[in-house]
Amino acid sequence: MRWVIKDSNLKVSEAAIAQVLTQGGGSARDTLSALELVAAGGGEADEQLSPDEFVEAIIDRDPGRALGATAAAIQRGADPRMLAEEIVRQLRECFLSLMAPDLVQLPEQRKIQVGDQARRMGASTVVRAIEVLGEILIEMRHAPDARLLIEVALVKLTSVNNANDNSSLIARVERLEAGITRDASAPIVRPAPINATTGKVQLGGKATVAVAAPSAGPLSDEQLVAQWADVVSGFKALARAVFSAVSAVSCIDGVLTVSAPNDAHQRKAQEHVVAVEAQLTSITGRKITIAFSAPTAKPSAAAPARAKAPVATDEQIAEAVFEDVDPSQLTSAPTTKSTTTSSVEEQLAKAFPGSKLVEKPKKK
The missing domain is CATH 1.20.272.10 (Zinc Finger, Delta Prime; domain 3)
Known part of the structure; x- marks a missing residue:
């Protein structure tokens, strides 16, 4: 802009130049328009x-x-x-x-x-x-x-x-x-208790300082087995549903042995072993590997054994065969009258009483 002023032989004061720059707002067109107005007014700032x-x-x-x-x-x-x-x-x-x-x-x-x-x-x-x-x-x-x-x-x-x-x-x-500068990590200090009737601090009142709760350490092998139900409740939805029926047997040297109720449930649980092992590692702070024990079916109540009949020995059979028989104890077999087989006509006549047999006339 100073080059334009010098080239046009304009007389503009420094205050007027500052005013022109302010009115121009960084736009060359607006700045030149403002400069023209100032130059027409005598070169002095309004x-x-x-x-x-x-x-x-x-x-x-x-x-x-x-x-x-x-x-x-x-x-x-x-x-x-x-x-x-x-x-x-x-x-x-x-x-x-x-x-x-x-x-x-x-x-x-x-x-x-x-x-x-x-x-x-x-x-x-x-x-x-x-x-x-x-x-x-x-x-x-x-x-x-x-x-x-x-x-x-x-x-x-x-x-x-x-x-x-x-x-x-x-x-x-x-x-x-x-206007407040406070360390975010510092505990919040509660104000001292005030009496509602007097509006003054209660005698003996002491502001309590919030004490940070101790952080829970990693679970040991025994705690992992004892708190298995709580650990499972922190799993994801599908893994939690599958492992809720799986029981922890033991945990030795980072190997957690679990038992499933049956083979089908064990195969389903093995599909989520990788995710569960990763979550157990983050909980315990060390590498945890899951091993499945063989499912043990509960023995069903067996039916009471039947009493076996006593088996006779050869001597007892021989004595029974050659034992003396009392003739008075024998009974005669019933005598049956031999009957000849009746013909078909007789059986029909017996079946239909009062019926008569009519012979078919022979054809001539």
Whole structure:
């Protein structure tokens, strides 16, 4: 820009050059337009109020300062809408300096100043200010008094403690967090108990300090077998369902022997051995290998043995064969009258009493 001023033989003061650079905002076209206006006015800087005054009022949370700057700018002929746009443009540079400093197109000295304002304001406050001023820029199109809208918006931005919207609450929390420096690893100290009636600390009351619970060490072999049910409850869903019926027998030198109820269940459990071994290794702090013992079926209640009949010896059989028989104990066999086999006609006649046999006449 100085080359343009020198080449055009323009007389522009240093204050006017700074004002032109500020109004240009890093744009060559806007900078040349501002330079043309300044040169046409005699090369001296106009008495304009910088947007930095409003940004500093938001940082200091000073509503009176913001309203006074607004009144001074409007008395010098500034349009309320143009004033709001300049403040939003300044806030945008603050936002970019926080999120993407490489995108800030300002002179080096101005970039440092804007970055300092952005750090003191905070990202949430910058975003909230842009949102509030953006809303009033839309409302100004149909508002009868644009000055009132910008004044109300500036009061909202500078009086965060009186606002109840989410953005202001977040800003208040961020300010509280920024003002607290506490070691995250240190235990939280509870305040001393206070008497509700008097509002004073109770006599003998002592603030309790939270004591860190002792960390549980790795399980030994005996503890792993004894606490097997609790260990299984920490497995994943499918492995927990399968190993819930598996019992731990012993654990010796990192080899955990388990027993399944049957062969089918054992084959199903072997599918999850790798995952279970990895989890057991993380629990115990050492390598654990699972070994399955042979499933032992419970013996069923056997039926009572039947009494065996006594077996007769050869001598007893011989004595029974050649034993003397008393003739009085013998009985005669019944005598049966021999009957001839009846013919078919007789059997039918007996089956149908009163029937008569009619012979078939012979054919002539």
